[in-house]
Amino acid sequence: xxxxxxxxxxxxxxxxxxxxxxxxxxxxxxxxxxxxxxxxxxxxxxxxxxxxxxxxxxxxxxxxxxxxxxxxxxxxxxxxxxxxxxxxxxxxxxxxxxxxxxxxxxxxxxxxxxxxxxxxxxxxxxxxxxxxxxxxxxxxxxxxxxxxxxxxxxxxxxxxxxxxxxxxxxxxxxxxxxxxxxxxxxxxxxxxxxxxxxxxxxxxxxxxxxxxxxxxxxxxxxxxxxxxxxxxxxxxxxxxxxxxxxxxxxxxxxxxxxxxxxxxxxxxxxxxxxxxxxxxxxxxxxxxxxxxxxxxx
Amino acid sequence: xxxxxxxxxxxxxxxxxxxxxxxxxxxxxxxxxxxxxxxxxxxxxxxxxxxxxxxxxxxxxxxxxxxxxxxxxxxxxxxxxxxxxxxxxxxxxxxxxxxxxxxxxxxxxxxxxxxxxxxxxxxxxxxxxxxxxxxxxxxxxxxxxxxxxxxxxxxxxxxxxxxxxxxxxxxxxxxxxxxxxxxxxxxxxxxxxxxxxxxxxxxxxxxxxxxxxxxxxxxxxxxxxxxxxxxxxxxxxxxxxxxxxxxxxxxxxxxxxxxxxxxxxxxxxxxxxxxxxxxxxxxxxxxxxxxxxxxxx
DNA sequence: TCATGTACCTGACCATAGTCAGACGATCTT
DNA sequence: AAGATCGTCTGACTATGGTCAGGTACATGA
Numbered sequence: 001x002x003x004x005x006x007x008x009x010x011x012x013x014x015x016x017x018x019x020x021x022x023x024x025x026x027x028x029x030x031x032x033x034x035x036x037x038x039x040x041x042x043x044x045x046x047x048x049x050x051x052x053x054x055x056x057x058x059x060x061x062x063x064x065x066x067x068x069x070x071x072x073x074x075x076x077x078x079x080x081x082x083x084x085x086x087x088x089x090x091x092x093x094x095x096x097x098x099x100x101x102x103x104x105x106x107x108x109x110x111x112x113x114x115x116x117x118x119x120x121x122x123x124x125x126x127x128x129x130x131x132x133x134x135x136x137x138x139x140x141x142x143x144x145x146x147x148x149x150x151x152x153x154x155x156x157x158x159x160x161x162x163x164x165x166x167x168x169x170x171x172x173x174x175x176x177x178x179x180x181x182x183x184x185x186x187x188x189x190x191x192x193x194x195x196x197x198x199x200x201x202x203x204x205x206x207x208x209x210x211x212x213x214x215x216x217x218x219x220x221x222x223x224x225x226x227x228x229x230x231x232x233x234x235x236x237x238x239x240x241x242x243x244x245x246x247x248x249x250x251x252x253x254x255x256x257x258x259x260x261x262x263x264x265x266x267x268x269x270x271x272x273x274x275x276x277x278x279x280x281x282x283x284x285x286x287x288x289x290x291x292x293x294x295x296x297x
Numbered sequence: 298x299x300x301x302x303x304x305x306x307x308x309x310x311x312x313x314x315x316x317x318x319x320x321x322x323x324x325x326x327x328x329x330x331x332x333x334x335x336x337x338x339x340x341x342x343x344x345x346x347x348x349x350x351x352x353x354x355x356x357x358x359x360x361x362x363x364x365x366x367x368x369x370x371x372x373x374x375x376x377x378x379x380x381x382x383x384x385x386x387x388x389x390x391x392x393x394x395x396x397x398x399x400x401x402x403x404x405x406x407x408x409x410x411x412x413x414x415x416x417x418x419x420x421x422x423x424x425x426x427x428x429x430x431x432x433x434x435x436x437x438x439x440x441x442x443x444x445x446x447x448x449x450x451x452x453x454x455x456x457x458x459x460x461x462x463x464x465x466x467x468x469x470x471x472x473x474x475x476x477x478x479x480x481x482x483x484x485x486x487x488x489x490x491x492x493x494x495x496x497x498x499x500x501x502x503x504x505x506x507x508x509x510x511x512x513x514x515x516x517x518x519x520x521x522x523x524x525x526x527x528x529x530x531x532x533x534x535x536x537x538x539x540x541x542x543x544x545x546x547x548x549x550x551x552x553x554x555x556x557x558x559x560x561x562x563x564x565x566x567x568x569x570x571x572x573x574x575x576x577x578x579x580x581x582x583x584x585x586x587x588x589x590x591x592x593x594x
Numbered sequence: 595t596c597a598t599g600t601a602c603c604t605g606a607c608c609a610t611a612g613t614c615a616g617a618c619g620a621t622c623t624t
Numbered sequence: 625a626a627g628a629t630c631g632t633c634t635g636a637c638t639a640t641g642g643t644c645a646g647g648t649a650c651a652t653g654a
Contacts (some may be wrong), residue, residue, distance in 0.1 A: 013433055013437075016437065067642085070602060090600090092650045117307075117308045144321075148420075164489075169358060335609080365612055365634070367632060390632085487641095
């Protein structure tokens with residue numbers, strides 16, 4: 001009837017997991033019920049508790065109608081669980097935050113989530129608990145990686161600056177890197193019409209980045225490829241590289257080049273696996289030790 | 298901020314997985330919406346499609362009120378999606394099944410589930426898809442094992458007969474086993490007050506069984522320990538054995554014995570791991586080659 | 595300063611989800 | 625054969641979830 005071990009069709013496996021898991025725990029709602037508040041109000045309370053936010057932000061995060069959220073907030077307010085105050089920066093906006101009583105309710109929600117996880121783990125031996133945790137952790141990484149979205153942003157935007165900042169920090173840890181003055185020059189080249197800068201975003205957070213610029217007729221260059229350390233091993237780098245090559249193709253480049261430092265072994269491995277061949281130095285980048293290129297068919 | 302790989306707390310891992318997974322796919326409901334039917338009716342339609350059933354069974358599977366299910370059925374009937382007919386065996390009961398139109402709608406639901414799984418898998422490389430499938434498959438087995446419930450049933454009940462039937466089939470495959478007349482005799486001993494027969498149930502299906510009987514003053518005997526082949530390797534046997542020892546303790550037994558056949562190597566391994574020591578033959582069971590006992594503190 | 599737009603709110607409205615108390619025929623028990 | 629029980633259905637009812645059309649205060653740009 002059910003054959004867990006010998007199954008090899010990934011799609012069937014995912015479907016079976018979805019069905020069995022959501023039936024058992026996935027009823028996320030369960031833990032959101034029984035607090036004396038209806039589900040919608042509880043979801044809102046939880047969201048406010050994660051981080052105080054404007055009404056607008058809450059609406060966005062939960063995907064709810066403006067009037068509906070407003071009504072829910074009145075209810076939470078009447079119950080003394082949240083406070084709503086005008087945003088000093090823009091008095092049309094209103095900021096919602098938890099009252100002390102609200103905090104208490106919120107931690108009850110947390111405790112319920114803990115309980116649910118505990119019920120699931122308790123019957124298992126310690127070894128099995130660790131196996132389950134390992135499986136879910138790896139699955140989580142893969143699922144997150146699969147649902148990452150690539151967004152084209154201006155290389156001077158705050159989000160892009162933050163990502164490149166982390167990239168530079170990483171470089172500094174690996175070798176004697178100095179980024180003085182880099183930002184200004186590069187930002188120009190990584191902007192349309194000759195270039196592009198891409199962020200990989202998950203849960204509103206940049207987890208990888210990279211750009212393409214034009215360095216000659218028909219020749220593009222991949223720049224600032226970076227993957228957050230906690231996201232490595234999920235194939236994100238390969239997907240990003242592929243995405244950037246696609247963009248280079250759109251620029252009518254017949255060839256992409258890139259340089260890198262010998263200490264960045266994962267990156268070098270990725271380039272080699274992805275069809276890049278070592279070439280001679282093609283620029284005067286003092287930090288680069290290895291140079292690659294790949295023809296785009 | 299998030300550290301996937303170095304996390305070792307199983308509870309935190311489970312919680313994080315729940316949150317991220319349900320956010321991305323777990324919204325099981327998504328695929329149940331947009332069919333022109335409300336959620337409740339769609340859930341019922343799906344359940345009927347999995348297997349035609351009595352109203353009672355549907356109520357149980359979905360955990361819904363009798364009146365509510367009846368109303369939903371009237372709606373599905375009016376839409377020409379299901380047929381309701383009296384059960385010939387008991388004309389109070391009514392059996393629900395899909396009409397051809399209903400079948401068509403049901404396969405739309407299936408297609409939606411497939412789509413959802415596909416969206417998740419598509420961005421991943423084939424190797425990663427296999428890794429994800431392997432992780433989810435193992436997690437699924439562990440989660441199912443953790444949520445199994447132990448139910449005490451009469452050894453002559455249909456559910457118990459079915460489980461022991463599968464047990465005997467297994468024995469026949471392993472060695473020259475003959476169950477002639479066993480049922481009748483054993484059933485008596487595995488019933489209160491002197492014994493008990495336990496089924497491990499998952500999704501309404503028996504996945505393991507076992508019993509305890511009294512064979513002397515203060516001495517119990519474990520009988521008919523069986524775990525469905527697809528459920529092995531999840532520690533279910535150990536939990537069941539532990540559960541049965543608990544029951545034996547309730548009978549005030551100071552000692553439990555059991556016999557087994559040399560071909561049942563997994564079982565022998567389990568007994569040895571669980572503190573059972575080999576002893577001399579204590580009965581005339583022609584099929585038994587190995588004998589064990591364990592003192593209950 | 596005035597038109598225009600934005601952020602949030604209120605009232606009116608509706609379908610869905612779910613509960614509960616009988617009603618009614620079929621079946622089981624004695 | 626009568627009474628109890630079971631399985632399903634109907635009617636009456638409630639709360640929840642969600643939409644929509646204005647309305648009001650604030651912000652912005654010409």
